Amino acid sequence: MRGGPVHPGAARILAEVLIPLAILLAVASAVFYAISAVLQEREASRESAAGLGLMARLLRRRLWWAAVGATLTGAALHVAALAAGPLVVVQPIGVSCLAIALVLGARVNRTAITPRSWAGVLCVALGLPAVLAAVPHHGPHGAPPPPGAGLGFWTVVGVLAALVAAAAAGGLLCGRRLPRGAAVCYAVGAALCFGVASATTKTLLVGHLGFGRIAVTAAAALIGTALAQHAYRGGGLGAPLAVLTLLDPLTAGAMGVLVLGEPFGTTPLTLALGLAGLVVTAVGVGLLSARRPAVAVPPPLDPLPVPAGSRG
Template sequence: MLIPLAILLAVASAVFYAISAVLQEREASRQSAAGLGLMARLVRRRVWWAAVGATLTGATLHVAALGAGPLVVVQPIGVSCLAIALVLGARVNRTPISPRSWAGVLCVALGLPAVLAAVPHHGPHGAPPAAGAGLGFWPVVGVLAAAVVVAAGAGLVCGRRLPRGAAVCYSVGAALCFGLASATAKTMLLGHLTPERVALTAAAALVGTALAQHAYRGGGLGAPLAVLTLLDPLTAGAMGVLVLGEPFGTSPLTLALGVLGLVVTAVGVGLLSARRPAVTAAEPDAPVPVGATSRG
């Protein structure tokens, strides 16, 4: 394995993911519309499409990094995306990063690798699962879809009264969608390519993107990005176990460390969800007042 190359590719992937998050948050926070209106405005913004391109580039580099080096090297580097995004966001918005936000980044950086270590990771090129393995694809999809609806509904209920809670709820729904899209794509690579699964993958990616914009719009960079980084691989890994019948492959010690890491990560998300000053959204091309996008 080419470890130095894997590290270089993983760092580049984290940088592109961070750039994408900063650009998405910047564009979403400048819009006054919500729901479909928010997406209708964003798709007309070149900067937002640049963020989409940065996401695709980051994903390609991440796959290349996994091909060049082991997961235990690549995955922890990906967590640096959160710190890189906060630094870039502070430079773009010309705002300082609070000590509370740095403490949140530290908690996520310490806790998230432990959680991800407990997630089953298997390459997409293995043999298809035996018949009867797992719980069945569509029942699991139905449960995840219901969870997405609940998360999005909770975000709507929280609304403007609890914007931080709404942002976390939206990011949970987005992460579930992205994890579902990744796992569904994997089942197609294993020989289950059907029009229904292609449509499901596209729909999950689109819904996840829309929910992520709402999360960035109300919650800034830190908490939504931390939740996405945590739940996306967890969802995909859980589907691998439940649908494909993949072995869990986690020892009791690793599982215990994963649970502890989950608690630490949750604390970090809470710190990154620090209250922000109330802001009136600006029009898409209007200048944003100094401090209007302060995160912390």
């Protein structure tokens, strides 16, 4: 009979097939995201221009467009992984993108990964899954918008736009004096933009159409991409990618709760673990954004004195 319960044996066999498939898709998604980050950092770090000049130059680079393609591929694989398996399996695997990106970046740039960077990766890998566990992921698909959703949407978008502007201003103020601090500021702005783009895309998918929401989605994606390039240009791979991986889903989840009326669904224990994970992740971002110690170059040795009698 159609629509009846699935036989327990068939459900078990289906789970045995889909869970490995979800893991495989999640790993592939993490690899493509890592490739995209490495290519973006490689191309952006070669440019000295800023603002629209930086983007104009990057738009002429084939490898930068390859990074965009890798991002879209990674996103499609991530969605497919979520369709095949539970979020509790897929999301932690996505965190491995940071470690994969550092290894790939070290190979591409022929540099060594410092113990401080590995410690930062470990903190992010331990803390981020706990944070993401407290983020709402399921919403009322196709449900009518809650009362006041339109006003709430534009209010939240306005607040986030102000935060993005503040993050970009912080990056400009840090400038060349604190390039890694500026990179973190730009990454925060980019992550907020990507989170807005993800959340507004979800509102479009559940039927809340409108020119304003489409314009917000496009603008957030474009501004986020530009800010991410500035973050990679001055901060390398580690800290910007960690900030993006952390704040993007947090922003999207917050908008889901505030705008779409999604249930928070967090127990006190999960919330406590999420806060602890946030602290550990912040420590990891700090380790990844710390300036590398300069290698001391020994002074040149003084030439040995030549005996006077040996001079020609």
